[in-house]
């Protein structure tokens with residue numbers, strides 16, 4: 001019988017601290033034990049834990065259904081309301097409202113603006129997109145995630161609140177705490193400390209990073 005792979009990451013969809021990925025079973029247990037409706041699962045890789053959480057969370061937050069591990073693409077997100085940086089490496093595209101096009105949510109045909117963003121992502125460009133409520137940001141984000149998964153590229157999804165999106169905050173994913181130290185310090189830590197090796201590997205192995213943050217957080221990160 002093949003030996004079961006060691007579980008190093010524990011994804012919690014429903015628990016005391018909300019959706020979160022833990023590095024130890026003890027932490028996971030602490031936050032799920034005797035918690036009504038607790039839902040969690042152990043994984044050997046961070047990516048698998050994140051993928052499972054994304055699927056489970058998207059169904060529960062998006063559709064109001066019970067979380068399930070069967071979907072891999074639906075993630076509800078709240079995008080920042082306005083562009084906040086003219087960083088030349090980041091494309092800013094303001095998606096206009098879809099309006100009353102009669103489009104059914106079950107028949108998704110990307111609008112020209114959505115297609116434009118997706119094309120840029122496919123070309124490997126950094127993209128920042130925004131728009132007011134109902135302009136199709138979530139739909140577009142799902143397509144982007146679907147694209148990365150269909151091409152077997154590792155994608156990390158971070159958000160300011162794990163209630164809206166599965167995954168973790170940019171701070172916890174990046175392993176930088178409050179993010180107040182200089183980059184050099186973090187690099188030294190991640191390379192030098194064995195226990196932080198997983199953070200180092202995470203950074204090195206990820207192909208794309210999706211950051212769904214408030215305007216405030218993004219503004220600070222871009223400075």
Ligand SMILES: Nc1ncnc2c1ncn2[C@@H]1O[C@H](COP(=O)(O)OP(=O)(O)OP(=O)(O)O)[C@@H](O)[C@H]1O
Nearest residue numbers: 103104105108109110111133134135136137138139
């Ligand atoms: N290309 C599309 N074709 C058909 N329907 C679409 C398309 N894009 C978005 N929609 C539909 O429009 C509605 C709003 O889209 P979506 O939830 O992605 O907007 P949003 O910008 O994320 O909104 P919010 O900021 O309020 O979360 C949804 O019902 C969605 O299914």
